[in-house]
Amino acid sequence: MKLYGYWRSSAAYRVRIALNLKQLNAEQVSIHLVKNGGEQHSEMFSQLNPHHLVPALIDEDEQGEFTLTQSMAIVEYLEEQYPQHPILPTNLKERAIVRAMSQSIACEIHPLDNLRVLQFLVKEMGVDEEAKMKWYHHWIHLGFKALEVQLADTAGQFCFGDSPTMADICLIPQVYNAYRFNVDMTHYPNIVRIWLQCNQLPAFANAAPEAQDDAS
Ligand SMILES: N[C@@H](CCC(=O)N[C@@H](CS)C(=O)NCC(=O)O)C(=O)O
Known part of the structure; x- marks a missing residue:
């Protein structure tokens, strides 16, 4: 591959x-x-x-x-x-819940803060750096606030129960971005706890941006 x-x-x-x-x-x-x-x-x-x-x-x-x-x-x-x-639960209902959490990140937060969207805001809409960051933080907070509520029900050590799933696969890169752009994470204790937990696993740590050969 x-x-x-x-x-x-x-x-x-x-x-x-x-x-x-x-x-x-x-x-x-x-x-x-x-x-x-x-x-x-x-x-x-x-x-x-x-x-x-x-x-x-x-x-x-x-x-x-x-x-x-x-x-x-x-x-x-x-x-x-x-x-x-496996990265999805065996139970049908639980799979749908994990997919929904994953999509809440991958479809509702990430696309709005993507590079080309930010570039369009700056280059085509004349948005300044401060407004761009306000936009960026807004969509993360909106998504993380709701996710934090869901995690209170679903999380064990990870987003859903005690083994990593697709929801963690989506969450960790989004949290990386949040820290990179100084989003205040103090109101998201479950998210932060899962972030710390996942990063202890080599599968997550070795996938981190700074661990890649093209990191500069
Ligand atoms: N929904 C797509 C999103 C892919 C995406 O947004 N990729 C970004 C990097 S995270 C990209 O290539 N951006 C280039 C650009 O914005 O010009 C996926 O999950 O693969």
Whole structure:
């Protein structure tokens, strides 16, 4: 397998955690999201993903190599194709709950604070740095506030019970971003506790941005 990603991409970070939890190896290819106007827009990468977003995963089956995009689709693919060390509960209702928590992060928080959205705010809408950060913090707080309430019901050591799931795979990169941009985390004790717990596991620690070869 080959994973096209970027050290600070939270969507690629999700896939790195999933690969590690499942003890799968993938060659890492760095697509620098800032250098040269963003390598995600290059001819080479556009052929892998016309949406110009990392990650992209190459795997192969009996028909040959194929490319997958969208981190959540990739994580679900890994779960089905490589069922060892499951990242979803076996119970149907519980799987739906974990997927919903995951999507609350991946669909409701992350896209609003993505690089191209922030770049559009600054370059096209004339937003200054302070307003950009207000926007950034707003969407994280809105999502984390609600998640914190849900976690009071669902969490054990991790977001759902006592083993890591797709919800933790989504949460940890989002918390990394929150700390990176100085979001005040004092009102999210469950989230912070899970962040600390996950980072003790090599699967999470080895997937962290600063642990990647392209970290600069
Ligand atoms: N929903 C997509 C989001 C992918 C995404 O937003 N990737 C970001 C990095 S985290 C990216 O490539 N951004 C490039 C840009 O904004 O130009 C997924 O989960 O894969």
